[in-house]
Amino acid sequence: MKTRHCLTLALALLVLPASAAELSVKIEQPTLSVAEYHRPYLAVWLEKPDGSAVTQLAVWYDQNKKDNAGSKWLKDLRQWWRKGGRDLAMPVDGVAGATRAPGVHTLYWNSQKAPLNQLPAGDYQLMVEAAREGGGREVVRVPVSWPRKTPRQTSAQGQQELGMITVQVKP
Secondary structure, three states, X not given: OHHHHHXXXXXXXXXXXXXXXXXXXXXEEOOOOOOOOOOOXXXXXXXXXXXXXXXXXXXXXXXXXXXXXXXXXXXXOHHHHHOOHXXXXXXXXXXXXXXXXXXXXXXXXXXXXXXXXXXXXXXEEEEEEEEOOOOOEEEEEEEEEEOOOOOEEEEEEOOXXXXXXXXXXXX
16 A cells, blocks of 8 residues: 555656746836837847856847848847847747837746756846837846745836836746
């Protein structure tokens, strides 16, 4: 009887998913009162404290333009472009996406899937850059420790093109 219970317990443990650390980022794109509004291009990436880029997380741009013409404006995301954006062949599966309307958008990643499954433990800066045709550009940085033993939420406030950027890391 004990053997059957041990076997049942062992099988149950095999079926349970492995624990995965999670990273979520809430990005607020404010509603701007301007004559002609264009949705901003936006990039999200991680940097080391020394400013060197580590990994790309998201890039939003106009993917529907004929002959991939929307990608030529990616260089307007100046910091992201210099930190590795120019080396990417767009679209990048799992990273590239369409521009988004004003509002709050939440992105999720976990430690079991790329790109975070290769990310060494340590302190980073989560970078969010937005650039809008006929508008401005802005970069917001939020400190992040990866992975964490306890949940933590940090945030930073944009001034014009970006609103509140909130980063939550869960063990």
